[in-house]
Amino acid sequence: MEVFKDLPSNKDITNEKKTPISTTTGQVILGITGGIALGLTLVSSSFVRPAFRKYCLPYIPATDEQIKNVLTALKNRRGLLLDLGSGDGRIVIETAKIGFTSHGVELNPWLVLYSKYDAWRKGLGKNTGFYRRDLWKYDVSKYNNIVIFGVEQMMENLEKKLIKECQNGSYIIACRFPLPIRKPIATIGCGVDTVWVYTIENNKPS
Numbered sequence: 001m002e003v004f005k006d007l008p009s010n011k012d013i014t015n016e017k018k019t020p021i022s023t024t025t026g027q028v029i030l031g032i033t034g035g036i037a038l039g040l041t042l043v044s045s046s047f048v049r050p051a052f053r054k055y056c057l058p059y060i061p062a063t064d065e066q067i068k069n070v071l072t073a074l075k076n077r078r079g080l081l082l083d084l085g086s087g088d089g090r091i092v093i094e095t096a097k098i099g100f101t102s103h104g105v106e107l108n109p110w111l112v113l114y115s116k117y118d119a120w121r122k123g124l125g126k127n128t129g130f131y132r133r134d135l136w137k138y139d140v141s142k143y144n145n146i147v148i149f150g151v152e153q154m155m156e157n158l159e160k161k162l163i164k165e166c167q168n169g170s171y172i173i174a175c176r177f178p179l180p181i182r183k184p185i186a187t188i189g190c191g192v193d194t195v196w197v198y199t200i201e202n203n204k205p206s
Helices: 010-014 024-052 064-073 090-097 109-121 152-165
Strands: 080-084 101-106 128-132 145-149 171-175 186-188 195-199
Touching: 064 090, 064 171, 064 186, 064 195, 080 090, 090 101, 090 109, 090 128, 090 145, 101 109, 109 128
Parallel strands: 080 101, 080 145, 101 128, 145 171
Antiparallel strands: 171 195, 186 195
């Protein structure tokens, strides 16, 4: 029976010091994972939040054909250009390449930061500007070229804002959906890539 004399009793086993589960490495991993999760939540919320506004203006990048049609509409035009709801800044950047001083208004802060970086990376920082603003509260009166990628539900109220604020001779280029009241002076492209071109003359439909 002496072969068992060195074995610990149940009491000894129970009273043994338990090894803590959390270690320094584990805490670091948990911290990193939590930070990544928080970051993803903050970024994604900027894209989801518009869905809870009166008019949902989702981020849908402009296609190459849409950009081509916008540039065609702007042929022989000059002056200050504004892209309402500028998204990733492609319209602002492409119009700056052909000589416009172009600004973008966008509510999503991450898209504004990306647009600024992309413009700087392409050497267009001096000819572009990106602002985190609500397009309904932004004064458009100083711009004589305005591009808008809207949704159907917002176009009527947007048209009223543009008629009220735009200077005479301004060009309005509507993408995806036309203005509901005014008649376009030109229609370029077809399908989802269609753009409609309007002018403001004495604040009366042309």
